[in-house]
Structure formats: C-alpha cells, structure tokens
Amino acid sequence: MKLPPIHMSFKKPDFLISKASRAFKQNKIINVWGLDIGGEALKAVKIAQTIDGMCIDDVDIIDYKAIPHDATFLQSTGIQEAIQTFLTRHTITQNDKILVSIPGQFVLSRFITVPPVDKKQLKNIVSYEARQQIPFDLKDVVWDFQQLSEQLPDAEGFDIGLFASKRTTVDHIVTNVSPLKPYLGALQVSPLAIVNFALFDQHVDGPTIIVNGEAENTDIIIVDNQHLWLRSIPIFTVDASLMKEIQRSMEYYKSLIKEDVLFKNLLLMGNKLKDPAAVKYITDNFTHEVKFVKSLNMLKVSQKIPPACLDENLSNFGVALGLALQGMGFGRLRINLLPQEFAEELEISRKKPYAIAALCCLALAIIIQYAGSRMQIAHLRKSNDYHQKILNKVKDFEKNYKNLETLAQTNKSLLDLVSSVDSSRFFWMEAIDKLLSAIPGNVSIISIQSSWIDADALKYITESARGTGTARQQSSAAFFQAKKPSALAKAGLTKKALLMGIRGESKEPSKSFIEEHILKPIQNLSLFDQKVPAFKNVEIVPGSCRQVDKEGIGSYICFEIRWIVKSSDEIQQEIKS
Numbered sequence: 001m002k003l004p005p006i007h008m009s010f011k012k013p014d015f016l017i018s019k020a021s022r023a024f025k026q027n028k029i030i031n032v033w034g035l036d037i038g039g040e041a042l043k044a045v046k047i048a049q050t051i052d053g054m055c056i057d058d059v060d061i062i063d064y065k066a067i068p069h070d071a072t073f074l075q076s077t078g079i080q081e082a083i084q085t086f087l088t089r090h091t092i093t094q095n096d097k098i099l100v101s102i103p104g105q106f107v108l109s110r111f112i113t114v115p116p117v118d119k120k121q122l123k124n125i126v127s128y129e130a131r132q133q134i135p136f137d138l139k140d141v142v143w144d145f146q147q148l149s150e151q152l153p154d155a156e157g158f159d160i161g162l163f164a165s166k167r168t169t170v171d172h173i174v175t176n177v178s179p180l181k182p183y184l185g186a187l188q189v190s191p192l193a194i195v196n197f198a199l200f201d202q203h204v205d206g207p208t209i210i211v212n213g214e215a216e217n218t219d220i221i222i223v224d225n226q227h228l229w230l231r232s233i234p235i236f237t238v239d240a241s242l243m244k245e246i247q248r249s250m251e252y253y254k255s256l257i258k259e260d261v262l263f264k265n266l267l268l269m270g271n272k273l274k275d276p277a278a279v280k281y282i283t284d285n286f287t288h289e290v291k292f293v294k295s296l297n298m299l300k301v302s303q304k305i306p307p308a309c310l311d312e313n314l315s316n317f318g319v320a321l322g323l324a325l326q327g328m329g330f331g332r333l334r335i336n337l338l339p340q341e342f343a344e345e346l347e348i349s350r351k352k353p354y355a356i357a358a359l360c361c362l363a364l365a366i367i368i369q370y371a372g373s374r375m376q377i378a379h380l381r382k383s384n385d386y387h388q389k390i391l392n393k394v395k396d397f398e399k400n401y402k403n404l405e406t407l408a409q410t411n412k413s414l415l416d417l418v419s420s421v422d423s424s425r426f427f428w429m430e431a432i433d434k435l436l437s438a439i440p441g442n443v444s445i446i447s448i449q450s451s452w453i454d455a456d457a458l459k460y461i462t463e464s465a466r467g468t469g470t471a472r473q474q475s476s477a478a479f480f481q482a483k484k485p486s487a488l489a490k491a492g493l494t495k496k497a498l499l500m501g502i503r504g505e506s507k508e509p510s511k512s513f514i515e516e517h518i519l520k521p522i523q524n525l526s527l528f529d530q531k532v533p534a535f536k537n538v539e540i541v542p543g544s545c546r547q548v549d550k551e552g553i554g555s556y557i558c559f560e561i562r563w564i565v566k567s568s569d570e571i572q573q574e575i576k577s
Helices: 013-027 078-087 119-133 165-174 178-183 190-201 242-258 278-284 309-330 340-374 374-423 425-437 455-464 471-478 485-491 510-525 568-576
Strands: 031-037 041-050 053-063 098-102 106-115 140-146 158-166 182-188 208-213 219-223 227-233 267-268 289-292 443-454 494-507 535-540 546-550 553-567
Touching: 031 190, 031 443, 041 078, 041 190, 041 309, 053 078, 053 535, 078 165, 078 443, 098 165, 098 178, 098 242, 106 119, 106 443, 119 158, 119 568, 140 165, 140 289, 158 165, 165 182, 178 219, 182 190, 182 309, 190 208, 190 219, 190 227, 190 568, 208 242, 219 242, 227 242, 267 309, 278 289, 309 455, 340 374, 425 443, 510 535, 510 553
Parallel strands: 031 098, 098 182, 208 267, 267 289
Antiparallel strands: 031 041, 041 053, 106 158, 140 158, 208 219, 219 227, 443 494, 494 553, 535 553, 546 553
16 A cells, blocks of 8 residues: 655654653553554563563463455454463453554555644544545544644644544454453554554664565555655565565655655564565665664563563564553554544443442432431421422413413504504594595595505505406405404504595596596695605506496496505605605
8 A cells, every 4th residue: 555655753762751651650551562463473562661661571472373364364263262362371450551453454544734723623624534535434434543743833734644444344353352342442553553663662763664574464664754654565475576565665755755765774573574584685685774673772671571582573573562652652653443432431341340439429328318318308398389389379370471461462563553543643634634625526425445454465456456357346345345453463553554545426427537637636635734745556446437327317427546645754755855
C-alpha cells in the first residue's frame, strides 16, 4: 500500500521519559504488555515502571501452527489457544494494561492535509474527510486519526493520519483476545508500533529505511526527521523481488518528497530477516549501512530474563516493544482501533466494583434512614392528602380560568364591533343624509343596505362581477347577505370592509340617466368636509337595471348600485398624496 508522506515532529526520548513518568504517577499504571499476533507465533513483552526507569520485565514467544495468508488469518483457533497459554504462563494483575497489534495488511491508511482549525472543530473535519477517503460505509469500519504535524502560524494546513480497519477484522481480534478483555487498552497497527520502538530506542537519525520481515507479510517503513512513509507487501522471502520492492519504495518516496533524499541506514528486524545469510544478501544489494536489531539502547532488561533469550529474539519483539511503549506513554503514534462501544463497556466493567461498593453503602444508608423515619410515615400521608386537596382546588381554579379566557377571546371581536359602531355613529347620519340629497326627485330609493365583508369575499365578488347571468345574480345575493355575529367575531374587524348599496326605481327609463344622475354623484360624494370621495368601487350591480311596465303607472327602470366605504387610513393617504 503506497501512502503519501507524513510530516512529523519527533521529540527527544529524555523528554518523553519525564513526561511518561509523570503520567505513571497520575494513572498508577506500572505494567504494560504488548502482544504481537503473528502468522506463526504470539510474541509478548512486558515493560514495568521501576525506580530506575522503564525495564523489560518479561518476554514470551508462543508458537502455533502457521496460519494461511488469506482472509481467515485472524479466525485461527491457534491464536485463541496461544492466548490461553499466555494466561497460564503469566499472572495479569489489576494494574496491568495490554495493547494488541493489527497486522498492516488489514489496515487502510490515508494521509490528508486540513486547514488550520480549532481543536474542537478538527474531529468534525476529519470525520468528513473519512467519509471521502474510506471506500466503505463508516458503520462497517473502525477508524482513528492523529495529528502528525504541528500547527505553524504561517502554514496553510497540517497533516492528519487516518487509519481504518473493517469491523469484522477488529471483531475477530477482540474475540481472539476476549479473555484479556478487562485489561485491553488499545489496538495498534503493527508498522506504527515498529515506528514507536525505532524512534524511542534505536536512535533513528536522518532518512532511514526499516524493513520488518514476518511470516505473513513484510513492512517497508521510511522514517525521516519530518516525514514518514510505509507500505505492507505480501512477500515472505528474502530474494530479488524483495530487493526490487525496497528500491522501488525508496524511489517512490523521493518522488513524493520532491527533494534530494540521501538515505543513511537500512534497519532490519523480524523473524524472516534474522538469518545472517539474509542480512548479507541485503547488504550486498545496497550501498547504505545495513543494521540488524541486536541490542537495546534506552530500555533496561530485568535480571530475571536470561540475556541469551532476549538477544536471540530481540528482532522479533519490535512490534510488541512498540505496543508496550505506547501503553507506557512513550509512543509517538497513539492510534487506537479499539471500537468505541467496546472501550465504553470496558470502562464500565472496570468501574463496576466501585459502583457495587457505592450501591452497598447507599443501601445501608437507605435502611438506616428508613428505620429512623418510620414514625413519620403517618404524618407524611396526612400531609400528602391535605396537599392533594389543595392541588385539586388549584386545578379547578385553573380550569375555570381557562374557560373564562376562552369565552373572553370568543366575544372580543364582537365587543370590538359594538365599540366601532358606537364610535362611528356620526358616519351613518352624514352618509345617509348626503346620499339622499344626491338622489334626483324623480328617483325613488327602495332600500339602503350595508354589510361587513372580509378580503376573500370582496375578491370573490369582484371576480364574479366580470361574469354574466346566474353568476352575477349569485354574487349580488352574496354581496348583501347578512352575516352572523359569531362569524364576524371569528374573522376579526381589522380585516373587514364596509359594503353599502341602494336599490331604487327611476321614472326616467334609461340606464344612461342612472349612470349620469345617480352613479356619478355617489362616486364623487365626500363626507365631513373631506376633499376626497368617501367611497370606492362604486358600480351598478350587473344585471340589476331592467325596465318594468305597470298598468296605471307607466314604464320605469329598476336599478341597484353598490360600493365600498374607504377606511380612514385610505382617506388620509389620498389627502396626503
């Protein structure tokens, strides 16, 4: 798997030591186990915190039958049997912490650059990028990220490492190590654990190539002062193919960096590269200084571990040592692919004894309190009945109040109508007086009508007036139809308009006479010495003008005229304009 370079700032070991020491004092973690699940063996390393510093306190290699390199790798019963053997050989205490590896071929790695943002917003941005970079539904994977470069003031962004594994793969690993569940602290990617070990103990200085050869695959890692690049390849033998892949990786890394990179060292570790012949073969094919992990520089070794045992198998413990260092707080890369729900369940199980003890104390306190309050139960019951009666009365008062409030809201609009009629009583005297004065002597007024209408009814009447026949007659009937006070109250006065009309008979049997001597005077009629007409939309009701012949009276014409009274706001608007 080819990945872009990572910008990293590696801190000095002595600084990490002091930092981790403070962490141990705070968290009281004194022992950490790193378990490397390989294709042929389970490799375990225990690092303990002592007065003199960190010390490798125990190591173990539990061999099992080689597992085929396919999708069923992590489902082998050999791994589960090795875990049981590990528990029989070693005593795990409550203060112990265990980190387990995930082989590199089962992990998807992506490296992205994000703009400088606040730490609170960083997770949201990375979550968005994860949906873009991971070619699976996020529900089907477990992923984690880490900020790899510092946020510099003038930088356009900083680098993030994104690592994901299928949930089924993680579930297989968790199932295999289920007996260790109470102590499980993290699942870390094998190549990243190797980086943690190499940076801390092997004095990696300048561009260095790390090759870790295991039974299931070979990890090629390039570490620089500010860069990191890695890939896992399915090659299990030291031959020309491996040399070609190492050389190709170096060239590809140079093309990504776009700088002149001068590699100094080639660091070898892993069971497949332990053979001196393999080391010689690689040395003969490269001009760089080739080193094989044979000794420790920063870590001490407990006296109870035979020196020959550790020296012979030190190169096999690179992943396990990196895991243990991460658990102790020394790892530069702190990726954890342990599912969140599993971590929460684990935290609950760790706190369960304390919760049980707290519940026991609480139960004892309740019993004591109950015994002391037994005599007050009768008094409390009486008090409860008394307060219940008061509560019922309050509810009755509240119900009556709501009924009165509803009645007041129902009658509010009707009261407003009565109030408005009273305030506008002079309008009717003025309007009727001037209206009758404008009617010629040969015209008889049969009726004067008025009605409050809303905007929707007015729109319907206006549109119907453009029709003919029955539609016009229906609109005219609806126009002067009386409305019930309840309907008017619901609609409200603020959206009402006053509609007026007259019906009459003229002895002058022509429509032009009606238009000239009745319609126009009403259109120009003003009230209260106002300078603008008081009415709008003055019109003859369509179809209302018709000639009638009565015996003894002669021929005359019937008519009907309607209009809308302008509001005071409309009149003031016209006066100002």
